[in-house]
Amino acid sequence: MIENMKLRKTNRPGWFEIRSSCPICGEKTWCRINPKEGIVYCMRIPSDEYHDSTIGRQYKHKVDKTSIEPITPEESGDVKKKDLPYLDLIYQTMLSEMNLNPFHYENLTVKRKMTDEMIRVRQYRSLSADIKSKVPIRIGGRLRNMDSLLGVPGFYQSNGKNGPYWTMAGAEGMMIPFRSIRNEVSGFQIRLDHPRLFLRFKGVKPSGIEVKLLPSSGLKGTIVEEMESQNGLRMAYCELHINNVVTKATLTEKEKKSVKGWGEYESISIELVQEDKYQWWSSSNKPCGSSIGGPLPYHLALPVQLLDRWTGELASDIASCDEVWITEGPIKADKAADALQKPVIGLPGVGAYSLAIEPLKELGCKHVVLAIDADAAVNPKVAETLERCVEYFAKKTDMKLSLAIWDMSIGKGIDDLTDSGYLPQIICLVESKSNKAAV
Ligand SMILES: [Zn+2]
Incomplete structure (x- = not known):
């Protein structure tokens, strides 16, 4: 019997966010349930059936619907997420108060073959238990206002002996910044050190x-x-x-x-x-916490020499954005941007392509190249997603859409491929309408 399940209404009728322990992963918040149909979309525990939504990859699990007690959904207590310029101010201050530990540094240099320059400019940081309550104090001190963390996903108030204090959510791991088309840090994903x-x-x-x-x-x-x-x-x-x-x-x-x-x-x-190695850094459903969603961040990666002097103008003012690549995951986007010398958007999942549309339009992009993992190409679920994506692009934009393909034996991801010294082949999926007219 799944008792006393705490649920929160979502925008989708019949679907609720699980605020008590998810019957699949045991974690609180983020996972979704449809009690009538007995379906859980768990965000953490993979299953063979999944789809990518704007809140991330949702893994489908069945639960016995007769075992779910009648429930009364409650309203959200989350503080509304602040606007991008404000988040950027807080996150940049936070980044300047954090470091990268030797373990993460080694992962980036040895495994991912990044240079010290790339690591410095891209601002990866380490989240550990001992800094969680220290960093908020330093930010509050620098901004002369402790309540400045209200509405900033990742931060929340905990209760201590001397009353409430600000702290940071999330498990230990490496924090990877997500950047907007104006180089605002809009949020983070954590690559967990110890996925459970x-x-x-x-x-x-x-x-x-x-x-x-x-x-x-x-x-x-x-x-x-x-x-x-x-x-x-x-x-x-x-x-x-x-x-x-x-x-x-x-x-x-x-x-x-x-x-x-x-x-x-x-x-x-x-x-x-x-569980998924990559998790959003969010403080949804914690006291004075905020959700990273609504909308979820996308990540625009520029080649490192451009990022280093990118001060907040539209990316298309300092880099050609006629052609923009799309891949899955922020680090892969960072690496691909350097290897290809192109702007690359990193999405939380391939299926979250709708997150990329507005930024691509604003950048004046004419040609989008999708670079998804080579092993995904043989996955029927991904093929389906790709089909939907093609349809969506053809309907909503006038951009040309292509797919990057390569031999899976050389590497799984676009970054593995370029690390091996290769470039992918590009095939056109959707021709631009204006292009067709010109021909
Ligand atoms: Zn779950």
Whole structure:
């Protein structure tokens, strides 16, 4: 039974944001549920079925709708997000009060082959537990106003011995700035240092139960294992074979009872999955917190030598924006901008293409090149998304739309490809209408 679920209305009829623990990932906020249909769109735990929306990638999971108690949705307590120039002021002040730790520096230089110059100009930072309450004090001191953090996603008020104090949300990881077409920092994604692992059930979906992994689980990787329920015995443990190490997960008696239909199945399979490595830095549903959404940020990356002298004018004033590339993820966009020497928009997911339309129009873009991961090209879900994207562009814009393609064996992402010294081939998907007229 999923009890006392706290829900908040969304713009989509029938759909609610889950403010109490999500039955799939156990986290509060961000995930969505349609109680009538018994569908959860979890933002953190991957599943085979997903789609990209303007709030990010939504993974579809089924829950037993009869197990959901009647609920009364509540109104949002979030503080409205401030406008872009204000967010930029706070975030720039914040960036100047934070550092990049050696672990993240090594990731950027060794794994991602970035130069010190790129790392400095692009302003990546490390979020750790020990700075969460210190940084807000420094920002407040510099702006001479502690309430300046109100309406800035990522910040919220916590309660301490001496009353409420401002602090930063989010798990430890590397913070990656998102930039507008006028170089305003509009928000961040965190690349988590330690994405958590979850068990996912297949066959029967025992909603609302938590499976605890034994402490011996230094788990990595994803694999499906059968969980057997022997007649009468109703076995209550499963074994996960990961990197040749067998780890046991147990269900407690109480949890067993909460599995609806337990014993009706010969076997159910469970899968160990990792939460999304990239998370928005948001303080939605925290005291005095704000959501990063409404609308979500996109990220415009310019080549680093241009970014270094970009002071807030429209990007098209300092760089040619006739051709703009689109990829998934902010770091990939940063890397692609340098490798291709082109402006690149990093979207939170390929399906969030509608976020790019207005910025592209404002930049006067004539040609958009989509550079999505090569392995995605063989994924039918992505093919569907691509089709919708083509339709959308043809209807809403007069821009030419192309797709960058390459041999998957050279690299998965556009950044892997350019790291290997290659450039993709470009094929046209939609011809510009005015171009057609001219011909
Ligand atoms: Zn969830």
